[in-house]
Amino acid sequence: MTDLLDRLRLAVGDHHVLTEAADMAAHLVDWTGVHEGRALAVVRPGSTGEVAEVVRACHETRTPVVPQGGNTGLVGGGVPDASGEAVVLSLGRMRTVRDVDPVAGTITVDAGVVLADVQSAASDAGRLFPMSLGSEGSCTIGGNLATNAGGTAVLRYGMTRELVLGLEVVLPDGRVWDGLRGLRKDNTGYDLTQLFVGSEGTLGVITGAVLRLFPATPRHATAWVAVPSVAAAVALLAVAQARGGAHLTTFEIANRQAIDLVLDHLPGATDPLAAPSDLYVLLELAGTETDDSLDDTLEAVLSEAVEGGLASDAAIAGSPAQRSALWALREGISEVQKVEGATLKHDVTLPIARLADWAEAMGPQLAEVLAGVRLVTYGHVGDGNLHYNLNAPLRDGRSDDESLRLAAAELTSAIYASVAATDGSISAEHGLGRTKAAAAASYKSEVEVDLMRAVKQALDPEGLMNPGVLLPPA
Known part of the structure; x- marks a missing residue:
């Protein structure tokens, strides 16, 4: 692997290829602390051209690539597995706001631009970029796009999918697809932009985006x-x-x-x-x-x-x-759930008309699995999305984390089965990552899974882009 590392250093500069454990540590564990992996290196490109060089080198050496934005995900989609074979591709240096067009209502940005900075750039132009998340001070647009993030304004403006007009993507073989067009109408074939939104880095690396702006709402x-x-x-x-x-x-x-x-x-x-x-x-x-x-x-x-x-x-x-x-x-x-003790997070969406009945039935069912489990329920009722989280029971005034750990699989299975029976989804806005890939595939039809695998095979036949994420191994 020395030759590969030399190629990576030549592509992005010595200082931006991290191989020491202490330097890589923050990139190898997710925000929840649940998913932690190992990597051959963490590479920090500064441009689309550098991303292409890195991906091309990894493709030619059959090295897995894990794209990473702000690393604020909750399902392990932005961290590598435990093999230590992958290169983590961190886009944190790519933070240029390339263009703001208030008349056309568009903003063009690098994928590494932090969401709060997109909001600020839009505001400076007298416009609004409406996506709002609790992690907006550290999550990046590339990650938002890759996971089709939601947030607190989905009711009015829609998911990330509704907020993007065009993308720039480095494909698994290192080629660059330039789809940075701010057109509202482009009826010339398959919608490639939407193909990459929500793909969680499994089909390519998003490096730039044209996003929609709206009238400011002061x-x-x-x-x-x-x-x-x-x-x-x-x-x-x-x-x-x-x-x-x-x-x-x-x-x-x-x-x-x-x-x-x-x-x-x-x-x-x-x-x-x-x-x-x-x-x-x-x-x-x-x-x-x-x-x-x-x-x-x-x-x-x-x-x-x-x-x-x-x-x-x-x-x-x-x-x-x-x-x-x-x-x-x-x-x-x-944030405060982490302070309280062990927590089991679920990000589900249900038909709004069935939301009340589901919530009323779910609590007693979970209490039968783990007596005293604390339901920490919040979310976006306007679009049917609940963050149905569970905190460990209190025993003698202290969080009984071990009891939650032992019951976690059974609790999650009960929630997922109930959501599926109610025609809902086990992932509303967090993506599937490593946590939910297998479960999601088990609840999808055979046809749906086959179609997803066919797309993956067509774009990434070697399976090098974020392996183990979104789709479980065949």
């Missing part, structure tokens, strides 16, 4: 609403959609267990309501400078909800600081 009307049940939350969604129309941007849910964890572990967090509730909804309307009726619309939504028994109380943000405080309750959940 006005917000935001409320934290206590609701008695998931069924009430779904009914409230219908009210908010009817009254809020296109202004309805966010409709998030969180259970009391999730909020208690935030209040316990997030400095400065306070409960905005006097009395606790089993469930809460974070509801937000957003509009342009001329949309001056958002507050009235929000009050009408809440009034109808209280009168109809869908809500018992609500706190309306009266300032940007109050709005930030409400958002902190929702966005802090994932």
Whole structure:
């Protein structure tokens, strides 16, 4: 492998080929700490040309390649396996905003640009890039595209798939496909851009993207609403959609267990309501400078909800600081779970009409598997996506992590089987990675799996791009 390393150093420079364990460590474990692997090297190219040289060298030497963005994934899709044979291709140096066109409503960026920086560049041009995630300060556009990320604005703007117009991709043999076209209409054959979105680095390396921009929405009307049940939350969604129309941007849910964890572990967090509730909804309307009726619309939504028994109380943000405080309750959940102890994460999506029945039945079923298991439920009810996470039971005031570990497989199997029976999906926005590849294949039809394998075989016949991710070995 000395020859390969020499070629990689020639392609990107000595300083950007990491082979020492200490230098590679941060690239070899995922954000959850669950998935940890080994690598031949971590390579940090600075341009599309350098990516192509690296991928070509790996292709010719039959060396696996693991593309990596901000390494904020939750399913092990951006870290190598334990073989130590792969090259981790980190795109963190590719952070150029290539072009912003506010008239056409597009922004063209390198894949390594951090999501928050895309938002800022759009804002500087008086436009909005609407994708918003808890990890937006460190996740990258390449990773967002590769996993078809979602977030808190999907209800209004759609998944990443709806926000991209064109891509630049280095193919598994080192060739570059330049599809960086910002056209809204291009009806000339297969949609190759969409083929690579959500492919998790298994078909090629995304190095650049043309993304959609929207009118800026500086006005917000935001409320934290206590609701008695998931069924009430779904009914409230219908009210908010009817009254809020296109202004309805966010409709998030969180259970009391999730909020208690935030209040316990997030400095400065306070409960905005006097009395606790089993469930809460974070509801937000957003509009342009001329949309001056958002507050009235929000009050009408809440009034109808209280009168109809869908809500018992609500706190309306009266300032940007109050709005930030409400958002902190929702966005802090994932981080504080790690502080509390062992957690088992699930990212499921269900038909909204069946969401309440599923949630009501699932909790007791899991309690039969592991008594005292704590449900930390939150997510994007507006699009049917729940982060249905489980924390270990408390025994004598301490997290019984071992009991959760022993029951993890049975708990997950119960959730996945129930989701499948409800015509849902076991991955809504996190991707499949290494964690869910085998399970997803078992729930898909034989035809669907065959089609996915055929695409993989056509583009990556040697199976070198992110092996073991998305699809299990045949």
